[in-house]
Amino acid sequence: MSTILGLYNYWIVVLLMMTGFYIVIAHGNLIKKVIGLNIFQTSVIIMYISMGKVRDGAPPILTEGVTLFSNPLPHVLMLTAIVVGVATTALALSLVVRINEAYGSIEEEDIHTQEKSS
Amino acid sequence: MISANLPALQVIIPLLAAPLAFLLRKPRLVWPFALLATILTVLTSIGLLQQVLDEGVISYAMGGWSPPWGIEYRVDAANAYVALIVSAMGAIVMFYAGTSIRHELPEHKQTLFHVAYLLCLAGLLGITVTGDAFNVFVFLEVSSLSTYIMVSLGANRRALTATFQYLIMGTLGATFILIGVGLMYVMTGTLNMVDLAQRLPEVADSRTIYSAFAFVTVGVCLKLALFPLHGWLPNAYAYAPSVATAFVASTATKVAIYVLLRFVLTIFGVTFSFNTMPLGYILMVLAVIAILIPSTVAIYQSNVKRLFAYSSVGQVGYIILGISFGTVLGVSAGLLHIFNHALTKGALFLALGCLYYRTGSVHLDAFRGLGKTMPWTMAAIVVGGLGLVGVPLTAGFISKWYLVMAALEQGYWPLAAVALAGSLLAAIYLWKLVELAYFQQPDSDAAQIREAPLSLLVPTLLVTASTIYFGINTDLTVGVATVAAETLIGGVR
Numbered sequence: 134m135s136t137i138l139g140l141y142n143y144w145i146v147v148l149l150m151m152t153g154f155y156i157v158i159a160h161g162n163l164i165k166k167v168i169g170l171n172i173f174q175t176s177v178i179i180m181y182i183s184m185g186k187v188r189d190g191a192p193p194i195l196t197e198g199v200t201l202f203s204n205p206l207p208h209v210l211m212l213t214a215i216v217v218g219v220a221t222t223a224l225a226l227s228l229v230v231r232i233n234e235a236y237g238s239i240e241e242e243d244i245h246t247q248e249k250s251s
Numbered sequence: 252m253i254s255a256n257l258p259a260l261q262v263i264i265p266l267l268a269a270p271l272a273f274l275l276r277k278p279r280l281v282w283p284f285a286l287l288a289t290i291l292t293v294l295t296s297i298g299l300l301q302q303v304l305d306e307g308v309i310s311y312a313m314g315g316w317s318p319p320w321g322i323e324y325r326v327d328a329a330n331a332y333v334a335l336i337v338s339a340m341g342a343i344v345m346f347y348a349g350t351s352i353r354h355e356l357p358e359h360k361q362t363l364f365h366v367a368y369l370l371c372l373a374g375l376l377g378i379t380v381t382g383d384a385f386n387v388f389v390f391l392e393v394s395s396l397s398t399y400i401m402v403s404l405g406a407n408r409r410a411l412t413a414t415f416q417y418l419i420m421g422t423l424g425a426t427f428i429l430i431g432v433g434l435m436y437v438m439t440g441t442l443n444m445v446d447l448a449q450r451l452p453e454v455a456d457s458r459t460i461y462s463a464f465a466f467v468t469v470g471v472c473l474k475l476a477l478f479p480l481h482g483w484l485p486n487a488y489a490y491a492p493s494v495a496t497a498f499v500a501s502t503a504t505k506v507a508i509y510v511l512l513r514f515v516l517t518i519f520g521v522t523f524s525f526n527t528m529p530l531g532y533i534l535m536v537l538a539v540i541a542i543l544i545p546s547t548v549a550i551y552q553s554n555v556k557r558l559f560a561y562s563s564v565g566q567v568g569y570i571i572l573g574i575s576f577g578t579v580l581g582v583s584a585g586l587l588h589i590f591n592h593a594l595t596k597g598a599l600f601l602a603l604g605c606l607y608y609r610t611g612s613v614h615l616d617a618f619r620g621l622g623k624t625m626p627w628t629m630a631a632i633v634v635g636g637l638g639l640v641g642v643p644l645t646a647g648f649i650s651k652w653y654l655v656m657a658a659l660e661q662g663y664w665p666l667a668a669v670a671l672a673g674s675l676l677a678a679i680y681l682w683k684l685v686e687l688a689y690f691q692q693p694d695s696d697a698a699q700i701r702e703a704p705l706s707l708l709v710p711t712l713l714v715t716a717s718t719i720y721f722g723i724n725t726d727l728t729v730g731v732a733t734v735a736a737e738t739l740i741g742g743v744r
Contacts, residue, residue: 154423157423166419170419170422170423173423173426174422174426177426177429177430177433180430180433181433184433184436184437207433210385213385213389214429217389217425220392220396221392221396221418221422224400224418225419228399228403228411228415228418229415231403232408232411232412232415235408235411236408236412244412248409
């Protein structure tokens with residue numbers, strides 16, 4: 134029971150990770166690929182946040198009488214990862230815009246046939 | 252004062268130069284400024300390597316926060332060596348970029364290209380000097396994002412789709428590394444590489460560490476374009492601006508290989524990677540396929556930039572083959588080939604840039620009669636190609652020689668045969684170019700083509716000459732590569 138319910142956030146991580154990964158691989162629409170990539174990256178953020186939690190740990194603020202704190206470091210790391218994710222998404226979306234201007238399509242198959250014929 | 256801060260300067264000079272270059276705006280001013288920054292970076296690298304060889308490992312506490320709490324920059328022979336390769340290529344290609352970029356990009360994009368270039372350089376150097384596992388991820392993304400920008404500026408619209416594919420695969424790779432680092436952190440509570448190396452053995456026998464190892468290795472192999480994960484590379488190299496191809500081909504994959512070495516050998520340790528986990532055999536099989544198949548595919552390419560891109564995948568196979576032995580001789584052969592291949596491919600892609608400058612094409616047809624119209628450029632391509640084949644007196648020969656010795660040391664003589672077969676394949680695609688260039692007459696309208704301008708030719712020939720120099724005088728490269736391999740395998744002491 135504890136492996137299923139007790140670790141539920143890690144199950145969510147795995148589910149999101151695989152969902153995102155599947156979308157990136159299976160979908161031909163470039164926007165959907167970017168969104169899939171986003172979901173994939175988000176799952177990692179949840180993973181890091183989950184492992185920062187210490188059982189019965191208080192928020193990491195110095196208070197009288199509290200000795201056990203949760204680990205704040207993973208949160209800080211994820212701030213960086215979020216920034217990286219935003220930058221990647223912005224760049225990916227602007228590329229999609231440019232691809233749409235150049236090919237008139239954002240479907241992978243369309244683009245592929247155009248590249249083959251030219 | 253300055254010598255104590257070299258590890259930080261190594262990253263900070265290009266990192267600060269990038270926004271300053273952006274503020275300068277005018278491409279006329281930006282290029283000399285960026286060139287100055289890259290030259291300062293090279294001087295820093297030379298200083299660092301000298302310091303490491305004289306005094307041993309340098310540990311630099313970023314911002315005065317002592318390791319393992321703060322971010323440590325840790326420079327030993329291995330990363331000082333890689334940093335020197337990266338910054339030296341960075342400066343030479345930047346010199347070349349002045350003319351080439353002015354020719355290939357519209358004026359409003361030139362400044363932005365130089366800014367992306369400097370950021371990429373900062374990211375790559377950051378990866379090499381840092382001693383913090385999470386910091387590796389951050390710098391990896393800095394360099395990757397700026398590489399995507401540089402690739403996407405190519406003239407052909409296919410540059411856009413190539414970049415998109417590169418972005419998707421590169422981000423997946425980086426996120427895999429991030430997952431691996433997270434799993435290591437959850438078991439050890441540390442991100443410092445030295446600390447990780449000390450604490451991992453206690454917890455190594457757990458599924459978490461096994462999967463951490465798998466995630467990191469696969470993620471890095473995506474970045475370094477090991478055979479089945481190389482899909483992004485050929486198009487990205489083929490359609491990027493000449494300068495971007497030359498720079499990325501000679502540095503980015505090499506730095507990724509360094510990351511693999513650092514994680515596999517130093518952090519996880521040789522015993523865990525090669526005995527507990529079957530990494531040696533997996534890499535060996537993939538390396539053999541990488542040497543044989545992409546080199547064969549290269550023969551059938553009509554876009555010469557694409558041809559050499561496939562050959563790059565094959566050459567990565569050689570480097571990985573050396574690493575897969577897990578011995579000092581094997582790893583130093585791999586490190587040697589990192590250096591020699593960076594020079595050889597750099598020279599080739601720079602020469603292709605010269606060709607593109609004059610003819611506007613890198614198609615096989617453009618090579619017809621090139622031996623007459625552009626003798627120096629073609630000579631650079633031939634010397635570079637001979638380096639890929641591994642002909643004696645070129646740098647490529649030295650690293651292949653060491654690789655074959657490392658294979659024979661282990662008694663793997665069939666692998667030595669594979670390495671030679673790869674050379675034969677390289678000889679075939681080189682012959683195709685030589686035949687067109689020297690034994691066919693140029694088309695009537697191509698006969699007026701002149702040799703490329705000196706500002707392109709000088710850096711190209713400089714790199715080409717250095718591949719010959721390092722093929723004859725091997726004391727420096729072999730010496731440093733052996734020390735670096737010993738440091739990597741010996742772990743952090």
